[in-house]
Amino acid sequence: MTSATTRVQRPGALWAAPALIFFGIFGLAPIVIVAGLSFTTWDGLGNPEWAGLHNWRTLPSDKLVGSGLMITLTLTVLTWATQTPLALAFGAWAAGPQRIRAVVSTIFFLPLLLSTAAIALIWQALLDPTFGLPAQWSELTGLSANVLGDPDLALWAIVFVLLWQFLPFHMLLYQAAAKQIPASLYEAAEIDGASPLQRFWRITVPQLRHTIIASSVLMIVGSMTYFETVLLLTGGGPGTATRILPLHMYLKGFSAFEMGYASAIAVLLVAVGTGLSLLVVRVSGYSQMTSEREGV
Amino acid sequence: MLGSALAALALGLTTACGTSGPGADSDKAGVEVWMVEDASVNEVVQSAIDTYSKNAGIDGELVTYVNDAYKQRIQVALGSPESPDVFFNWGGGNLAQYVKANQVVDLTEAMEANPEFRDAFLPSVLDVAKIDGSYYGVPMQGVLPVVLFYNKKVFKEVGVEPPTTYSELLDLVDTFKKEGITPIVLPGAQAWTELMWLEYLTDRIGGAEVFQAIAEGKEGAWKDPAIIKALEMCQDLVERGAFGDNFSSLTSDNGSASTVLASGKGAMYLMGTWEISNQQEHNPDFLADGNLGFIAFPALEDGKGDPAAIVGNPSNYFSVNSDSDNVDEAIDFLVETMASDAYVEDLIEIGHVPAVAGIEDKLAETEHSEFTTFTYQLVAEAPSFTQSWDQAIPPAAAETMLTNLQLVFLGDMTPEEFAEAMEATQ
Numbered sequence: 001m002t003s004a005t006t007r008v009q010r011p012g013a014l015w016a017a018p019a020l021i022f023f024g025i026f027g028l029a030p031i032v033i034v035a036g037l038s039f040t041t042w043d044g045l046g047n048p049e050w051a052g053l054h055n056w057r058t059l060p061s062d063k064l065v066g067s068g069l070m071i072t073l074t075l076t077v078l079t080w081a082t083q084t085p086l087a088l089a090f091g092a093w094a095a096g097p098q099r100i101r102a103v104v105s106t107i108f109f110l111p112l113l114l115s116t117a118a119i120a121l122i123w124q125a126l127l128d129p130t131f132g133l134p135a136q137w138s139e140l141t142g143l144s145a146n147v148l149g150d151p152d153l154a155l156w157a158i159v160f161v162l163l164w165q166f167l168p169f170h171m172l173l174y175q176a177a178a179k180q181i182p183a184s185l186y187e188a189a190e191i192d193g194a195s196p197l198q199r200f201w202r203i204t205v206p207q208l209r210h211t212i213i214a215s216s217v218l219m220i221v222g223s224m225t226y227f228e229t230v231l232l233l234t235g236g237g238p239g240t241a242t243r244i245l246p247l248h249m250y251l252k253g254f255s256a257f258e259m260g261y262a263s264a265i266a267v268l269l270v271a272v273g274t275g276l277s278l279l280v281v282r283v284s285g286y287s288q289m290t291s292e293r294e295g296v
Numbered sequence: 297m298l299g300s301a302l303a304a305l306a307l308g309l310t311t312a313c314g315t316s317g318p319g320a321d322s323d324k325a326g327v328e329v330w331m332v333e334d335a336s337v338n339e340v341v342q343s344a345i346d347t348y349s350k351n352a353g354i355d356g357e358l359v360t361y362v363n364d365a366y367k368q369r370i371q372v373a374l375g376s377p378e379s380p381d382v383f384f385n386w387g388g389g390n391l392a393q394y395v396k397a398n399q400v401v402d403l404t405e406a407m408e409a410n411p412e413f414r415d416a417f418l419p420s421v422l423d424v425a426k427i428d429g430s431y432y433g434v435p436m437q438g439v440l441p442v443v444l445f446y447n448k449k450v451f452k453e454v455g456v457e458p459p460t461t462y463s464e465l466l467d468l469v470d471t472f473k474k475e476g477i478t479p480i481v482l483p484g485a486q487a488w489t490e491l492m493w494l495e496y497l498t499d500r501i502g503g504a505e506v507f508q509a510i511a512e513g514k515e516g517a518w519k520d521p522a523i524i525k526a527l528e529m530c531q532d533l534v535e536r537g538a539f540g541d542n543f544s545s546l547t548s549d550n551g552s553a554s555t556v557l558a559s560g561k562g563a564m565y566l567m568g569t570w571e572i573s574n575q576q577e578h579n580p581d582f583l584a585d586g587n588l589g590f591i592a593f594p595a596l597e598d599g600k601g602d603p604a605a606i607v608g609n610p611s612n613y614f615s616v617n618s619d620s621d622n623v624d625e626a627i628d629f630l631v632e633t634m635a636s637d638a639y640v641e642d643l644i645e646i647g648h649v650p651a652v653a654g655i656e657d658k659l660a661e662t663e664h665s666e667f668t669t670f671t672y673q674l675v676a677e678a679p680s681f682t683q684s685w686d687q688a689i690p691p692a693a694a695e696t697m698l699t700n701l702q703l704v705f706l707g708d709m710t711p712e713e714f715a716e717a718m719e720a721t722q
Contacts, residue, residue: 045374045375045393045394045399124550128546128547128552129542130546144541146544148485148544236699237485237487238545240699240703251699252695254367256695257371257691
């Protein structure tokens with residue numbers, strides 16, 4: 001038998017159709033409709049009324065849009081800066097062969113099983129100023145128990161809860177990737193007399209380069225969707241201290257019922273999100289990833 | 297605390313059961329009623345629907361949604377084919393927006409045809425559903441004025457009496473502070489609890505007309521000196537430490553604020569009369585021992601407002617959707633049911649104080665008769681019953697108001713800036 005030299009002809013467009021239609025209806029169509037709505041005023045009752053550029057003119061003068069964008073970006077940077085080093089360290093540690101590490105990592109993964117809403121409500125109860133943890137540490141150390149109500153602390157509380165929630169997931173990524181690193185690299189390094197720390201920095205970290213990028217992309221793009229944690233934990237408060245842009249959009253849409261204006265914010269969010277993910281992909285070289293099996 | 301954490305856990309691990317939409321496939325006329333989820337009231341309404349359906353030979357159905365979801369659902373559903381025949385609303389500005397969109401049936405004619413039905417309700421409560429001189433809603437549950445709760449045990453231990461005037465209240469603030477007790481519990485994580493202070497102070501300073509002008513959208517109404525003064529008094533209370541150091545973290549959602557009062561860590565708590573159900577749920581012993589005290593909001597010595605005036609939620613209302621195929625049946629259901637002895641008695645049984653005249657004797661027999669009688673008299677004797685501002689003004693303005701009010705309480709916004717920002721929403 002001769003091997004087939006001609007490629008099997010696949011009806012490309014037809015095969016892609018189900019996915020394309022799905023993406024069109026649930027991905028593209030809403031964006032187009034929202035973009036259209038952003039030129040109207042609509043409170044959900046009756047029909048949208050054409051408003052021209054009114055919503056778009058309001059956008060720059062709305063202080064909460066500017067501050068919302070800043071808080072969103074701050075939150076993105078803080079979550080990345082806290083989660084990446086910890087996930088990397090824990091993930092590399094958990095990749096070791098010892099049984100105790102497997103047991104401990106299983107416990108660490110528990111937050112992955114909980115929904116975001118449950119996590120936010122649990123931490124809201126735990127951070128209660130009178131009956132929660134802050135009341136205890138306030139008694140011990142004299143520090144303020146006003147965590148979620150302090151404009152300077154509330155954002156850090158959110159960063160912490162997000163860390164608690166998402167660390168296990170990223171740890172899992174690093175653990176899986178670290179297990180793939182060939183043992184021969186470590187053996188060779190050991191023979192050369194490299195210390196454990198040197199092995200971590202010279203072998204583990206470089207070998208995990210692509211995982212670091214993948215995990216960072218997930219974190220940064222995902223940070224646009226931290227909405228429910230913030231809504232349930234602080235509601236954007238105290239005042240407007242943690243009102244991230246997605247939350248501002250939600251409140252304008254479903255609390256103030258200014259659907260047209262909320263749509264304008266949504267379009268802005270889509271633009272920011274797309275820009276951010278393009279930037280990350282470009283800067284990190286995510287698109288040109290090649291095999292990382294160096295030296296093997 | 298562990299309890300609410302576990303409840304949250306359970307919430308996260310189970311998928312919520314949704315209520316299904318319209319049913320009524322049979323040939324009989326169907327009346328679909330939508331309301332907010334509230335186990336005890338739902339049961340009363342359900343039994344009223346069942347009784348009426350059987351007698352009138354129609355297909356009645358009750359559909360419920362949790363509070364926030366309901367507000368979104370009804371806003372989108374009205375005017376669509378998926379809309380209910382009878383829907384729950386908050387009266388006032390909330391109802392007015394549906395009326396403006398021509399989504400509500402004018403009930404004035406039905407009221408005039410049945411004067412005994414109309415006159416059964418307390419006028420101050422029924423009038424909240426009166427838009428431009430016509431009735432668009434019928435009170436469907438108890439009145440919920442805001443009152444000043446206090447912990448009797450704490451007052452006794454410190455040796456003080458509840459305040460009847462505002463200056464007495466200020467003295468009490470200093471006294472309790474010295475004792476290491478939070479004078480006033482304020483769950484400032486939710487701006488609507490702060491709004492209650494602004495509402496009462498404005499009413500006591502300038503009378504009910506001040507907010508009336510705002511609700512009517514009069515120019516300059518938000519810049520009324522009474523509003524500025526009331527906001528300054530709120531900030532003054534914060535600075536005096538009346539609300540303690542942690543009020544901006546405190547929430548009322550998980551029963552935290554109620555427990556602060558019940559545990560004696562806090563002395564007073566300005567809240568709607570629904571607080572009694574919160575205490576029943578979270579601190580039944582505190583309630584059973586008779587330690588929950590309640591008084592009307594104190595009088596302001598040099599204020600123009602009537603000290604008997606009240607604010608809060610006069611009631612919730614049932615209105616008829618003008619797109620309904622069964623408008624006549626829906627109206628008949630409301631007229632036959634909402635003031636009927638059976639419905640009123642069922643409401644009283646679950647602890648409500650219905651907005652119906654002449655029920656003192658029935659209230660006297662209830663479990664918390666002292667409280668229900670107090671509430672009833674407060675409402676019956678009030679010269680005005682100002683609806684909670686966030687329900688009375690359009691939702692967009694309400695959202696801005698609540699955000700800015702939190703900033704005022706945090707000291708990040710001045711009363712003048714608040715007035716300026718609100719004036720822009722008129």
